Amino acid sequence: MKVIQVGIGGMGNAWLGAVQRSPKVDFAALVEINAAIADQQAEAYGLDRSLIFRGLPEALAQVDADAVINVTPPQFHREISVLTLEAGLPVLSEKPLAGTLDDARAIVDAAERTGVLHSVAQNYRYRPLTQTIKRVLDSGRLGAVGAVSVEFYKGPHFGGFREEMPQPLIVDMAIHHFDLLRFFLESDAHSINARSWNPPWSWYSGDASAAAQIGFASGVQASYVGSWCSQAFETSWNANWRFDCERGVLRAQDDVVRVQRLLDVGADCGALRNQHSQPEVVPPVEMAREGQDYLLDEFVKAINCGGSTATSAQDNIATMELVFGVVRACETGEAITLA
Numbered sequence: 001m002k003v004i005q006v007g008i009g010g011m012g013n014a015w016l017g018a019v020q021r022s023p024k025v026d027f028a029a030l031v032e033i034n035a036a037i038a039d040q041q042a043e044a045y046g047l048d049r050s051l052i053f054r055g056l057p058e059a060l061a062q063v064d065a066d067a068v069i070n071v072t073p074p075q076f077h078r079e080i081s082v083l084t085l086e087a088g089l090p091v092l093s094e095k096p097l098a099g100t101l102d103d104a105r106a107i108v109d110a111a112e113r114t115g116v117l118h119s120v121a122q123n124y125r126y127r128p129l130t131q132t133i134k135r136v137l138d139s140g141r142l143g144a145v146g147a148v149s150v151e152f153y154k155g156p157h158f159g160g161f162r163e164e165m166p167q168p169l170i171v172d173m174a175i176h177h178f179d180l181l182r183f184f185l186e187s188d189a190h191s192i193n194a195r196s197w198n199p200p201w202s203w204y205s206g207d208a209s210a211a212a213q214i215g216f217a218s219g220v221q222a223s224y225v226g227s228w229c230s231q232a233f234e235t236s237w238n239a240n241w242r243f244d245c246e247r248g249v250l251r252a253q254d255d256v257v258r259v260q261r262l263l264d265v266g267a268d269c270g271a272l273r274n275q276h277s278q279p280e281v282v283p284p285v286e287m288a289r290e291g292q293d294y295l296l297d298e299f300v301k302a303i304n305c306g307g308s309t310a311t312s313a314q315d316n317i318a319t320m321e322l323v324f325g326v327v328r329a330c331e332t333g334e335a336i337t338l339a
């Protein structure tokens with residue numbers, strides 16, 4: 001399969017690597033608006049410089065391609081994704097589906113209208129840690145989940161578009177954790193209360209910290225707290241998680257999953273009957289492919305077999321509704337109910 005990758009700087013590196021590692025995919029062309037980045041990446045990855053175009057329309061007119069990988073900043077996603085779908089080619093786009101909810105809905109409409117696949121790279125789903133958590137929850141050994149808490153603290157100095165966004169933490173980062181909540185719970189958000197703020201030392205113009213209480217349609221309550229301008233005691237990018245379940249607790253802390261089970265000691269023990277097993281470390285799931293490699297392989301299979309992907313635009317719009325529901329709750333200070 002031949003693809004055109006649009007945007008080859010920044011996160012484009014992860015996709016250049018994934019395509020070069022894949023035995024099933026080659027580049028038909030690349031698109032990059034910044035000539036210096038185009039020169040540098042042609043050198044670094046051994047790319048044919050004459051196949052790096054400045055705009056997608058030129059590339060589509062001059063090469064034969066089967067699909068487009070969109071790795072541009074969010075404000076360009078709508079234009080590139082809709083143009084590609086209307087040209088009849090499937091899209092694999094970096095998250096967020098789009099920079100705004102209206103743009104995201106326009107992409108879903110284009111995918112529906114054309115019947116062409118649009119998939120979103122929610123790569124955090126395809127990591128050993130998240131697959132390990134999912135496997136324990138799905139095994140039923142801890143019973144039903146009642147509540148989840150998520151704690152995320154990092155202090156990256158990215159520069160670029162993130163430092164200008166009104167809600168960088170929620171729209172560019174917490175989107176991964178919110179999408180994971182949907183993945184783990186197999187349910188969509190229903191009610192949201194949230195606040196965001198920008199600590200005095202923050203280097204972002206928008207709010208770098210937020211807290212949200214999210215009720216899911218299944219009845220599970222999730223509490224999220226995060227910051228992108230933490231000055232110490234950072235968590236991993238995956239965040240720390242705690243699932244309070246009917247028969248025990250699962251914790252993922254510093255990327256290690258542990259479970260502790262409630263012991264069945266019987267009602268005769270009265271007030272002392274809440275006894276627990278020793279905490280056990282759950283060995284990480286082994287994956288043949290992770291992250292971008294997994295997503296690319298899933299995308300190729302879906303195209304070849306005429307199917308879809310787990311994170312199609314039609315599915316991912318629910319992650320976008322959740323993200324922008326949290327933004328709306330922060331901006332209005334009101335409780336939000338999602339349809």
Ligand SMILES: NC(=O)c1ccc[n+]([C@@H]2O[C@H](COP(=O)([O-])OP(=O)(O)OC[C@H]3O[C@@H](n4cnc5c(N)ncnc54)[C@H](O)[C@@H]3O)[C@@H](O)[C@H]2O)c1
Pocket residue numbers: 006007008009010011012031032033034037054055056071072073074076094095096121123160161172
């Ligand atoms: N899934 C993840 O873990 C993850 C991590 C980082 C970034 N991202 C996402 O990847 C996307 C890109 O982010 P980034 O950090 O690489 O941004 P970036 O600004 O570092 O890089 C974007 C690249 O695209 C190029 N570009 C911009 N507009 C273009 C256009 N219209 N046509 C062609 N090229 C264009 C830029 O010159 C640059 O080389 C964003 O949607 C971001 O949220 C995802």
